[in-house]
Amino acid sequence: MTTEIILPVGREAVESASKSKNEPQWLTELRLSALDKAGQLELPKLEKTRLDRWKMDGYGEYKPAAAISQVNELPEEFNQMLQTNQEGHNLIVQRNSAVVLSHLASELQEQGVIFMSLEEAAKQHSDLVQKHLFTAVKSDEHKLSALHAAIWNGGVFLYVPKNVQIDIPLQAMFVHDEEQAAFSPHILIVADENSSVKYVDVVTSTETTSAQVHSGIAEVIVKPGAKVTFASIHHLSKEITDLSFRRAIVEKDGQVEWIVGEMNYGNAVSDTTSILKGSGSASDAKVICVGTNDQKLNVTTKAVHFGKSSNSDMITRAAMRDEATAIFNGITKIEKGATHANGEQTERVLMLSPKARGDANPMLLIDEDDVKAGHAASAGQVNKEQIYYLMSRGISREQATKLIIYGFLEPIVAEIPIKELEELLSNIVERKLGQ
Structure with a gap:
């Protein structure tokens, strides 16, 4: 048929x-x-x-x-x-x-x-x-x-x-x-x-x-x-x-x-x-994502190693609110023959409301023995101890939460190579999280 x-x-x-x-x-x-x-x-x-x-x-x-x-x-x-x-x-x-x-x-x-x-x-x-x-x-x-x-x-x-x-x-x-x-x-x-x-x-x-x-x-x-x-x-x-x-x-x-x-x-x-x-080739990937309302997102970051002594580093940070759902895939693939390759990845997701969901899926696919590879992944809510610490310094709960979220995302925002566009991204993040 x-x-x-x-x-x-x-x-x-x-x-x-x-x-x-x-x-x-x-x-x-x-x-x-x-x-x-x-x-x-x-x-x-x-x-x-x-x-x-x-x-x-x-x-x-x-x-x-x-x-x-x-x-x-x-x-x-x-x-x-x-x-x-x-x-x-x-x-x-x-x-x-x-x-x-x-x-x-x-x-x-x-x-x-x-x-x-x-x-x-x-x-x-x-x-x-x-x-x-x-x-x-x-x-x-x-x-x-x-x-x-x-x-x-x-x-x-x-x-x-x-x-x-x-x-x-x-x-x-x-x-x-x-x-x-x-x-x-x-x-x-x-x-x-x-x-x-x-x-x-x-x-x-x-x-x-x-x-x-x-x-x-x-x-x-x-x-x-x-x-x-x-x-x-x-x-x-x-x-x-x-x-x-x-x-x-x-x-x-x-x-x-x-x-x-x-x-x-x-x-x-x-x-x-x-x-x-190629041998000695390198990749550095930083991805930031904010999901709101009822968005459905699928975000994949991937590095495929063929070259000897090749290096990859992938960092994804995301904040999910409202009823947004997302899948965050980090994939490091090291092919046979890519000796001395090194692949690292990190996916971290903050859930800012009970109905929001973000799944972090780190994957290491390795067909060569003489390599280094590692991953770290986490998905959870804003750390309450951090909020309480900031509140003890006279900061409101709402403002403390925002500071923690912005601090969580800032390492990637700061990588934009034009200052004014870095500020644009910061403003967009603030609007999405504050709406």
Whole structure:
């Protein structure tokens, strides 16, 4: 018996959108092939999460957006989030289905750095994009990746040439503020040998009246000796389901650092994975999450060790309130031959109300003997002794509880590489916990 699969987007719409943007033939063919596969593939199987029960058919339609010349042309609520970059330097802004602002400082351009819309890069730097696109997250991994490959729009392409060191973070902002507009950005970062870069983005939206999907994939290619810091804050409204998959392939002596703030109000899947391919490669992942109302969350942090003497460290901290439920998976996989690998992980969850739930699932999957690996996990309520201690110093119970929670989350918040965005994340945490 076969089941007819009805996809949220048709072949004609995908082909028409691709041609309207004058995309190269190889990209149009990739999109159509992925759409065909989406009808045959299954949803990803997530720990203790039934995605088939979620509302995930509201992918919307491709809607072009008018370009802007400066940040302050955005609505005020979004403009404030980019107060660190009012001049628009080293910044990409995507509004709904299209990039509306793209700027890279001339000194970086002169060094060969490329920072632009992925759609535009596919035309201007076709060989470079085609070589790396969908190499970290395969377009046929599962139904969600195939759908994304068919419909992604806007996006970011960042290429850092060999030996180029960029000290100032490059920023991107993804904004959704139009009902039924497709919102599926794809991020592709390629750091060539011995280069380094910091990339920071914010994914945000206004309130919507209908259920919609944000489908996002980020691929980070770290060449030998390179280092990439990837920081991201997701702050989408209640009616938007966030499906985000981030993955890095790290070659010999390369490093990737993830800093992720999951601050959505709707259901979300977050998967942040490092493939430590080369000897001496390293990954450091820090994830912070606050769940409120009746959110359903599945947050996975994963490191797969192939290289000898590779290192991974993963820290997840979460606070759950109201009736929010979440699964936090930490997975360290050490493959046969990855001798002297070292993988550490920690998941800690605070439950702030009787009906909230957060399950911490640490997993060590080890196929090699000569390695080090460890994990720690905890889930519980705010420590009463700490509250009583602070109250004995004249602090109210409510304020004492907030101080403990903020102190619990602060080690990750403080890792954001831009001071103003660190403050933005702190403000979002405060709003979510104080509502």
